Amino acid sequence: xxxxxxxxxxxxxxxxxAVYKCIYNRRDVRGQFLPDAVPDEVLARxxxxxxxxxxxxxxxxxxxxxxxxxxVKRSVWEAFQTANREAADMFDDERRSxxxxxxxxxxxxxxxxxCITCDRKRSGPVVIGRTHQGEMDLYxxxxxxxNLWLAARAxxxxxxxxxxxxxxxxxAALGIPSNIWPIAYLCVGYVSHFFARPELETAGWxxxxxxxxILWFDRWHNRSGTEALLDHVD
Amino acid sequence: xxxxxxxxxxxxxxxxxAVYKCIYNRRDVRGQFLPDAVPDEVLARxxxxxxxxxxxxxxxxxxxxxxxxxxVKRSVWEAFQTANREAADMFDDERRSxxxxxxxxxxxxxxxxxCITCDRKRSGPVVIGRTHQGEMDLYxxxxxxxNLWLAARAxxxxxxxxxxxxxxxxxAALGIPSNIWPIAYLCVGYVSHFFARPELETAGWxxxxxxxxILWFDRWHNRSGTEALLDHVD
Numbered sequence: 001x002x003x004x005x006x007x008x009x010x011x012x013x014x015x016x017x018a019v020y021k022c023i024y025n026r027r028d029v030r031g032q033f034l035p036d037a038v039p040d041e042v043l044a045r046x047x048x049x050x051x052x053x054x055x056x057x058x059x060x061x062x063x064x065x066x067x068x069x070x071x072v073k074r075s076v077w078e079a080f081q082t083a084n085r086e087a088a089d090m091f092d093d094e095r096r097s098x099x100x101x102x103x104x105x106x107x108x109x110x111x112x113x114x115c116i117t118c119d120r121k122r123s124g125p126v127v128i129g130r131t132h133q134g135e136m137d138l139y140x141x142x143x144x145x146x147n148l149w150l151a152a153r154a155x156x157x158x159x160x161x162x163x164x165x166x167x168x169x170x171x172a173a174l175g176i177p178s179n180i181w182p183i184a185y186l187c188v189g190y191v192s193h194f195f196a197r198p199e200l201e202t203a204g205w206x207x208x209x210x211x212x213x214i215l216w217f218d219r220w221h222n223r224s225g226t227e228a229l230l231d232h233v234d
Numbered sequence: 235x236x237x238x239x240x241x242x243x244x245x246x247x248x249x250x251x252a253v254y255k256c257i258y259n260r261r262d263v264r265g266q267f268l269p270d271a272v273p274d275e276v277l278a279r280x281x282x283x284x285x286x287x288x289x290x291x292x293x294x295x296x297x298x299x300x301x302x303x304x305x306v307k308r309s310v311w312e313a314f315q316t317a318n319r320e321a322a323d324m325f326d327d328e329r330r331s332x333x334x335x336x337x338x339x340x341x342x343x344x345x346x347x348x349c350i351t352c353d354r355k356r357s358g359p360v361v362i363g364r365t366h367q368g369e370m371d372l373y374x375x376x377x378x379x380x381n382l383w384l385a386a387r388a389x390x391x392x393x394x395x396x397x398x399x400x401x402x403x404x405x406a407a408l409g410i411p412s413n414i415w416p417i418a419y420l421c422v423g424y425v426s427h428f429f430a431r432p433e434l435e436t437a438g439w440x441x442x443x444x445x446x447x448i449l450w451f452d453r454w455h456n457r458s459g460t461e462a463l464l465d466h467v468d
Contacts, residue, residue, distance in 0.1 A: 008259040008428040010390045011252065018245065018252035019388035023283045023381055025242040044466030049257045051445050054383070056397060058434035060443045066463065069452040087365040099362065117454075123440055128333065129397040131321040135372070136397045139417070142373045146380040147257055149288070154253035156244045163290060163363040163370045175453040183373070194242040200292035206357055209294045211285050218303040219409040220351075229300065232278030 022153050025194055029158030032191040033109040042155055043112065046188075049151035050116070055140035057128035061120065062141045062183075065174055067113030072173060076185060077107040079169035080162060087164055102203065105162045110187035115174055116145055118181040141183040148186065158191035210234050256387050259428055263392030266425040267343040276389055277346065280422075283385035284350070289374035291362035295354065296375045296417075299408055301347030306407060310419060311341040313403035314396060321398055336437065339396045344421035349408055350379055352415040375417040382420065392425035444468050 011019070047064055055061060067073060084104065091099050107113065118141040130136045145161070152159045162185045170182045201208055211233040216222050223230075245253070281298055289295060301307060318338065325333050341347065352375040364370045379395070386393045396419045404416045435442055445467040450456050457464075 006430055008261075008430045009255075011256060011259075011388050014248070015252035015255060016388040018249035019256045019384060020279070020283060021243075021249060022245060022253045023385060024286055025245075026286075026288070027242075028288055040463045041466045043463060045254070047449065048445060048467060049254060051443075051448075052258055052260075053380070054260070054262055054395065058432055058440045060440075060448075063448045063450060063454075064445075065450045065452070065454060067452055072452045083366045087362075090360045090365055095360075102362070104362070126324045126329075128321075128336070128338070128434070128439070129395075131324055131398065132317045132400050133397045138369070139373075139376045139379075142376040143380045143383075145373075146287070146377045149377075150253060150384065151257060154245050154250040161288065161363075163367045164365065166366050175456070177454065180454070196240055196242045198292055200362070205362070206292045206294075209285075211282060211298075214285075214294075214297045215281065216297060216299045218299070218301055218306045220297075220299060220411065220414070222409070229274045229277060232275050233282060 022150050026149055026153045027158065027194050027198065029160040029187070029191055030106050030199070031103040032158060032193055033106045033187065033189040034192060035111060036190045038112055038157060038189060042157070046148055046151045046155060046157070050144045050148035053140065053144035053147040056130045056136035057123065059123040059127050059137060059140070061118045061122045061137045062144045063117045063119065063180070065115040065117070067115065067174070068111070073107055073113060075173040076113065076170065079165050079173055080105055080107060082169065083164045083166055098205070104164060106160050106187045107162060110160070110189040112188040114148070114186045114188055115170070115182060116141055116148070116184045116186070117176060118183050120181065121179065138181065138183065145184045145186070152188060156190070158189060158194065160187040162187060256384050260383055260387045261392065261428050261432065263394040263421070263425055264340050264433070265337040266392060266427055267340045267421065267423040268426060269345060270424045272346055272391060272423060276391070280382055280385045280389060280391070284378045284382035287374065287378035287381040290364045290370035291357065293357040293361050293371060293374070295352045295356045295371045296378045297351045297353065297414070299349040299351070301349065301408070302345070307341055307347055309407040310347065310404065313399050313407055314339055314341060316403065317398045317400055332439065338398060340394050340421045341396060344394070344423040346422040348382070348420045348422055349404070349416060350375055350382070350418045350420070351410060352417050354415065355413065372415065372417065379418045379420070386422060390424070392423060392428065394421040396421060
């Protein structure tokens, strides 16, 4: 990826802007999937980008299960249906009626499902950087999810993360053993369009938090309000 | 970010390639920090990109603490020293001597530290998408870390994630209360150069896992070896 085997090239201003365009236009896609096949070379690029996520102690704890079998997708979808009914009942009356109108997954419509998992025993019991924060391997696998999501967006492919699933149900649907942690079940495919804003923001479920309200200096909840950085954020 | 308020623009091939360049050249930086100040407008762009990470139920559970005070940095560094001594003792003799040669943080050299936290109560007790996977708010905050990391790389700014810290020590150093979860302490600054490959790979600590060895089809550990996708991955 670089002309120099030791040192990487800088990114140009145009390359920087492309990265920001990707970050700001990444969406959680639920309802706009097209049936068009994702070519293997494209899927391979997305998976390879995910595999190049940071990982604690370079342990690379992830596996990828690519799901195309309609029978397997159906069992994931049924697990979602069960969990989603339970989820709706957890909201108060007003929120529940809104909740039920939301389209929250595209399991059957998306041509591909990808499950990213975490093998916590990979590379042995002692891992550089996990000695004091035991959750770092799980977090590494989440970084692989985010890399995949952004790489897919760069390919104009939509991704939706379905988390309304009991862990035991997703394990059963995909045959994942008890020593492996399911991190994310992702719906992946080309889309009719990407929304410019998050669907839950557009639906009025929650507003975007102003960054200045969650930005602190040197210590938790320390902010005078005169910090120059605040002039540059919403 | 888009000319259309509803639908986002596609990314071009050049924009796609820029995203991949960023992903493949992102490094965990420990030893190449320069003292050069990071301008506030650049820091604001990186933080805003982080704030546009995906979050479960759009809860945006993160806060950002920007650390510039040398006294605060020193206390984080002392917490690292304590944990790192303990960590070294966990490895067997051969690995321990290698471990001790590794430069694992740039807390004092990096002009900026950024701590990303997770407020698990933000937006109330019931969160869309967290009803069955309670860890999804933590994972959202990790996505914010990865967005920040990639945005920084796009700005040719290095980031190093320091996880060799006890949670209670990082809480004490930054005054983080017990109901807030520290997710990542990041060292941030311009660098003399970016390495082309991960330092732990170059040092021979662990090799890059071939992607084909961790890629499965429809179910865990299901792979015939004849799947066409395998022709496109290492």
